[in-house]
Amino acid sequence: MPHLQFEVNKKIIDGVKREFIKQIQNSFAEVMQTKTDHIAISIKEVEKYDLSIGRAIEGDEICLMNLDIREGRSIEQKREVALRFMSIVNNLFEINNRNQYITFTQHNGNDFHLIERYLASWQKGEDPLA
Template sequence: MPLLQLSTTCSLTPTARESTTAFLIDAYATTMETSPDHVAVSIAELPPSAMAIGRGVDGPLVFLDAEIRGGRPFETKRAFAVDVMEHAVSELDVPRPNAKVVFTEHPGEHMMGLDRVGDAWRAE
């Protein structure tokens, strides 16, 4: 179960929040070649004083922490990260320097739901 945690200083409408959630699920499932039914998303809207970036510019910030199962190639992760950052720029009006993505990779067995425990990643 990947967990995509988006933190932002944007004030999102319910529609924008739902659209961003749907985008993250779809982009992850498509890029990572997996089913969307197990992708978890959380969005935290924080005050500007709660987020900062050293090389940022004035404007809203968007940081995505992508907790994923380890093993995917760099190119695949980079493609997903670029999609997320481009979405933040085009749909949320975030300046390019203010959009960041970080991946934390876990063994499959660290990813759990009540009904199952993940297994090792393998190319389909």
């Protein structure tokens, strides 16, 4: 059950957020070879100067992404997701690619809990909620 967290220093309208969530879910599911119904996404809007990244110009819009995922994905899969997410952030949130930063944190499957159960470790082509 990935938790994909996006922190931005600007306000985003609801319609754009809905499209963003749809594109993020579909991109993650496609690249990571899983389904969408267990993907958790949070979008946090903060004030202009609440975020910083060294390479950004002061006052620029920034997006920091923390992606908590299950172990087992390749560096190629993680890189593909990173590039897709950066493109989506750029297109929908209009944040320069240079002002985006992604951190992956990998967990054992049993670190992710739903009311029904915890998840197993990731396996290609799985249905994590089956």
